[in-house]
Amino acid sequence: ASDDVKIAVYWGQNTSEGSLRDTCSTGLYAYVNLAFLSSFGDGRAPVLNLAGHCDPPSGACASLAADIASCQSAGVKVLLSIGGGALGGYNLSSPSDAQGVATYLWDNFLGGTGAGAPRPLGDAVLDGIDFDIESPSQYYDDLAQNLTSLYRSDARGRAYLLTAAPQCPFPDASLAAALGTGLFDNVWVQFYNNPGCQYAPGDAGALLRGWQNWTTGLPAATVFLGLPASLDAAGSGFVDVDTLASQVLPAVESAENYGGIMLWSRSYDKDTGFSGAAHPQIRKEESVRPLFSLNTFLYNRAAAAGVLLLFLLICTCFLCHKKYRGTSPPEEGSVVAPPASAPKKEQPQPKQRPQRLKRYTDSDVERMTKYYAHKLGHGSTGDVYRGNLRDGRQVAVKVLKDSVGDDKEFMSEVASIGRISHVNVVPLLGFCLQGPTRALIYEYMPNGSLESYAFSNNDSVENYSLWLYWEKLFDIAIGVARGLQYLHGDGNANIVLLNVKPRNILLDQELCPKISDVGVANLCFSKEGKRTGNARGRDGYDAPEVVSRKFGAVSSKSDVYSYGVMVLEMVRAKRNISVGEDTTSKYFAQWMYEHLDQFCNSISDVSSETRDLVKKMIIVGLWCIQTAQTNRSSMSRVVEMLESSSMDLELPVRTS
Numbered sequence: 172a173s174d175d176v177k178i179a180v181y182w183g184q185n186t187s188e189g190s191l192r193d194t195c196s197t198g199l200y201a202y203v204n205l206a207f208l209s210s211f212g213d214g215r216a217p218v219l220n221l222a223g224h225c226d227p228p229s230g231a232c233a234s235l236a237a238d239i240a241s242c243q244s245a246g247v248k249v250l251l252s253i254g255g256g257a258l259g260g261y262n263l264s265s266p267s268d269a270q271g272v273a274t275y276l277w278d279n280f281l282g283g284t285g286a287g288a289p290r291p292l293g294d295a296v297l298d299g300i301d302f303d304i305e306s307p308s309q310y311y312d313d314l315a316q317n318l319t320s321l322y323r324s325d326a327r328g329r330a331y332l333l334t335a336a337p338q339c340p341f342p343d344a345s346l347a348a349a350l351g352t353g354l355f356d357n358v359w360v361q362f363y364n365n366p367g368c369q370y371a372p373g374d375a376g377a378l379l380r381g382w383q384n385w386t387t388g389l390p391a392a393t394v395f396l397g398l399p400a401s402l403d404a405a406g407s408g409f410v411d412v413d414t415l416a417s418q419v420l421p422a423v424e425s426a427e428n429y430g431g432i433m434l435w436s437r438s439y440d441k442d443t444g445f446s447g448a449a450h451p452q453i454r455k456e457e458s459v460r461p462l463f464s465l466n467t468f469l470y471n472r473a474a475a476a477g478v479l480l481l482f483l484l485i486c487t488c489f490l491c492h493k494k495y496r497g498t499s500p501p502e503e504g505s506v507v508a509p510p511a512s513a514p515k516k517e518q519p520q521p522k523q524r525p526q527r528l529k530r531y532t533d534s535d536v537e538r539m540t541k542y543y544a545h546k547l548g549h550g551s552t553g554d555v556y557r558g559n560l561r562d563g564r565q566v567a568v569k570v571l572k573d574s575v576g577d578d579k580e581f582m583s584e585v586a587s588i589g590r591i592s593h594v595n596v597v598p599l600l601g602f603c604l605q606g607p608t609r610a611l612i613y614e615y616m617p618n619g620s621l622e623s624y625a626f627s628n629n630d631s632v633e634n635y636s637l638w639l640y641w642e643k644l645f646d647i648a649i650g651v652a653r654g655l656q657y658l659h660g661d662g663n664a665n666i667v668l669l670n671v672k673p674r675n676i677l678l679d680q681e682l683c684p685k686i687s688d689v690g691v692a693n694l695c696f697s698k699e700g701k702r703t704g705n706a707r708g709r710d711g712y713d714a715p716e717v718v719s720r721k722f723g724a725v726s727s728k729s730d731v732y733s734y735g736v737m738v739l740e741m742v743r744a745k746r747n748i749s750v751g752e753d754t755t756s757k758y759f760a761q762w763m764y765e766h767l768d769q770f771c772n773s774i775s776d777v778s779s780e781t782r783d784l785v786k787k788m789i790i791v792g793l794w795c796i797q798t799a800q801t802n803r804s805s806m807s808r809v810v811e812m813l814e815s816s817s818m819d820l821e822l823p824v825r826t827s
């Protein structure tokens with residue numbers, strides 16, 4: 172995130188800060204919040220208070236329109252901040268009051284064209300509304316929802332922002348319900364005037380713990396570190412730029428939804444030059460900044476403080492943890508596991524940074540799917556439609572049916588799915604949770620599923636398996652294996668899928684395989700706790716223990732079994748061979764024990780290296796489909812086998 176982090180600032184409470192135009196032309200800020208609409212709601216006449224900059228009742232603030240336009244043309248977003256420190260000046264008394272305030276804001280400062288609206292800032296159309304609500308009160312969630320509906324209605328299709336400035340104790344007393352709507356784009360958290368969660372001289376611990384609460388608690392928002400721009404700007408919580416750069420930013424930057432810093436306020440910033448000094452720091456590329464996590468930061472602090480015992484304890488725990496993580500647990504089937512005589516290759520685990528999940532409304536989903544115009548298919552968890560995001564990216568929208576759990580549970584499951592990030596797993600980009608509509612928005616896989624490529628039943632040109640090269644099939648097999656290895660634990664995900672089959676392996680533009688439907692079953696259990704979907708075992712991909720518990724409990728080895736069946740099927744379909752009257756994959760597997768070399772040698776027009784790839788796929792497939800789970804390889808071992816030479820692999824002992 173570090174190459175596009177930004178600075179937000181509040182402007183409007185002190186004339187010494189200079190004009191709005193000059194503020195924007197410094198090039199320091201990406202967002203300027205006009206502070207404040209200090210009075211509104213509950214029957215009050217709304218009051219815009221921009222200190223001495225202009226006098227709203229006289230209409231003089233309309234002249235700011237030119238400055239606002241100049242900011243916007245320089246790429247700076249200008250928002251109106253409502254609320255602020257004038258406690259008692261604002262509150263909302265009911266949902267209809269919230270509706271009225273939303274309409275007022277829309278008609279007077281945004282894209283609304285309500286007749287008779289005085290438009291205190293002339294014809295300026297601001298970029299959004301910021302909630303700086305400092306006194307607990309209800310109905311701000313209604314206000315957020317009403318504003319969002321109005322945003323969507325904009326005739327010119329313009330995008331508006333919703334932002335908020337909560338205090339750092341999590342959750343915020345005034346804004347928790349509003350933030351819970353998930354509708355906020357940017358949240359600049361005030362890490363000042365709150366000793367429990369702000370920087371204390373020499374100790375960033377409380378601030379970083381608070382930061383972790385906010386960044387993990389609001390996965391769908393971009394979170395900014397709100398700071399005073401000078402010692403005088405707040406009662407407490409000031410962090411000087413050197414400390415910010417050396418102790419705070421390295422830790423906060425590791426949050427995926429880190430957006431930058433927010434400063435209170437322009438006048439203090441102008442005095443101290445804080446943002447000018449901080450700017451190069453917050454924009455530093457990751458490659459030049461040593462990467463720290465929050466934990467390493469805390470460890471370092473402990474060491475620096477000379478707490479030797481604690482340090483040693485942490486080191487010991489860390490080493491134990493590392494040892495545990497770094498060493499594969501003994502193979503369950505080690506008795507019959509193939510010898511790993513090949514030198515262990517460096518395991519390229521092509522992880523990606525998790526995408527930040529975006530929350531969409533149901534009207535967004537309607538727009539992106541053009542009212543569900545193009546159905547891609549129907550699965551056990553819902554229908555899938557093709558769509559486009561505003562930026563043109565193609566997406567697949569899965570509209571869930573029989574989704575269970577309350578909104579909070581849904582959000583938490585979706586956040587877990589959103590954290591899954593691997594080049595061989597279909598990325599989740601966003602979600603919709605509005606009323607009864609629950610949908611997941613995925614990156615679109617233009618080449619459909621592996622099923623249509625490798626498992627077509629006829630010999631026509633449609634039978635892609637005839638022209639998918641062996642090398643490509645092998646790449647697909649190893650890609651899926653790496654994805655499963657990651658899901659099973661190498662990426663700390665510890666996820667068992669129980670639905671590994673060609674239909675759930677999607678292919679991107681380059682035919683790179685991506686596992687789909689990860690985690691979705693958790694959102695769609697029936698009330699009786701039974702998984703939705705088809706009867707088990709019919710298509711041959713389910714492991715014996717998935718079909719009948721008499722074979723033991725399901726585990727990651729159940730996915731290994733399905734993977735093995737799939738790989739053997741890929742080989743069988745590619746050769747399109749008949750090995751006797753029994754055409755089942757089980758019979759094919761048994762046949763392979765005796766005819767492996769004969770089969771591989773019969774593949775003409777390929778190099779010996781390619782035959783080696785085919786042989787590895789078959790041997791690996793046979794290791795995976797062992798009836799006893801303990802005899803099956805783990806996915807890590809599968810990847811290892813596929814990366815070694817077939818010469819180093821042995822067939823498993825034939826048990827049936």
Ligand SMILES: Nc1ncnc2c1ncn2[C@@H]1O[C@H](COP(=O)(O)OP(=O)(O)OP(=O)(O)O)[C@@H](O)[C@H]1O
Binds near residue numbers: 551555613620674
């Ligand atoms: N990200 C995506 N890009 C392109 N097509 C997709 C995407 N996700 C799903 N599809 C397509 O949508 C259809 C339905 O997919 P879905 O995953 O819901 O069901 P399924 O995998 O076919 O069945 P089941 O739910 O029983 O496993 C399939 O044709 C699938 O290929």
